[in-house]
Amino acid sequence: MPLLRFIPETTNVDFVKYRWWAFGIDGLLMVISIIAILWQGFNLGIDFTGGVLMEVKSAQVIDIGKLRGDIIALGYNDPVVQTFGSGECDRPAGSCASIRVQPREVAGVDQNDADQAVVNEIKAKLGTAYQYRRTEVVGPKVSGELLNKGILATILAVVMISVYVAFRFEWQYGIGALIATGHDVFVTAGFFSVTHLDFNINTVAALLLLAGYSINDTVVVFDRLRENRRKYKRMSLVDMINLSTNQIATRTTLVSAATALSVIPLLFGGPVLHNFSVAILFGILVGTFSSTYVAAMLLLYMPAVGGGSTDTKAEEATA
Numbered sequence: 001m002p003l004l005r006f007i008p009e010t011t012n013v014d015f016v017k018y019r020w021w022a023f024g025i026d027g028l029l030m031v032i033s034i035i036a037i038l039w040q041g042f043n044l045g046i047d048f049t050g051g052v053l054m055e056v057k058s059a060q061v062i063d064i065g066k067l068r069g070d071i072i073a074l075g076y077n078d079p080v081v082q083t084f085g086s087g088e089c090d091r092p093a094g095s096c097a098s099i100r101v102q103p104r105e106v107a108g109v110d111q112n113d114a115d116q117a118v119v120n121e122i123k124a125k126l127g128t129a130y131q132y133r134r135t136e137v138v139g140p141k142v143s144g145e146l147l148n149k150g151i152l153a154t155i156l157a158v159v160m161i162s163v164y165v166a167f168r169f170e171w172q173y174g175i176g177a178l179i180a181t182g183h184d185v186f187v188t189a190g191f192f193s194v195t196h197l198d199f200n201i202n203t204v205a206a207l208l209l210l211a212g213y214s215i216n217d218t219v220v221v222f223d224r225l226r227e228n229r230r231k232y233k234r235m236s237l238v239d240m241i242n243l244s245t246n247q248i249a250t251r252t253t254l255v256s257a258a259t260a261l262s263v264i265p266l267l268f269g270g271p272v273l274h275n276f277s278v279a280i281l282f283g284i285l286v287g288t289f290s291s292t293y294v295a296a297m298l299l300l301y302m303p304a305v306g307g308g309s310t311d312t313k314a315e316e317a318t319a
Helices: 016-040 064-073 111-129 140-168 171-195 201-231 237-268 271-301 314-318
Strands: 051-058 080-084 096-101 130-138
Touching: 016 171, 016 237, 016 271, 051 111, 064 080, 064 096, 064 111, 096 111, 111 130, 140 171, 140 201, 171 201, 171 271, 201 237, 201 271, 237 271
Parallel strands: none
Antiparallel strands: 051 096, 051 130, 080 096
């Protein structure tokens, strides 16, 4: 009985031929990410800004303008108030909101006491019309350390992954892995800047996970290239990249699809998991693209990989 296949077992796509289209799309994503990050930065969560975060729920649709006005009336001039939807908050839409404020510094008053005073003050102002679903308090010193260490951890992860690839394969592969993995992390961060989703410690965890997932896909491409280089010693690099990419196309597509399907349910797991899931899903799409059109294609513009010949056409691979 033949197996059911959603895509052909083997493909014959000239990936190298379409690389300039891919470079154009990739360049556009990079430009958008750079402009967004420089222009509006990130919507940093309380993990990185410090302050008090409260999530409230109402039986009715929340009037954000009135809610913000109530918080400002307490003396907090720049509160961040926005609605969100997940689970029970989707019924009715707009029935849940998050409130983020910076506590006032009072001389001689312990910071923890000041933070708790903010929570009590807001609850007293809003009264019993709201349910208080979640409250978080993060001090400014802790938030600054989290931001710095999160950035450092992400950069070190990308660099060390690339060093390992260079050691395991060749230095050309290491450079390709560095650019491809860094590209995936940067474009995903740019996506958060464009959409203005909360950029918090969970987002950093998602970026680190994405770096590992992306390099796994890239290593599969590189490993197949190395195998084919040994098998077809006289094949040109262009034909070898096309052959290797086609050979793993089915595997890459199915693995990416299966991973995405396992992450989609997390989108409905509440606000804590929502941004994490969005980052992973977007990163899977970008990482699958970059493994073919960033990591592999960069080898075309480097010194000969393994010193192989470049004078034989891909047709010899089927001989």
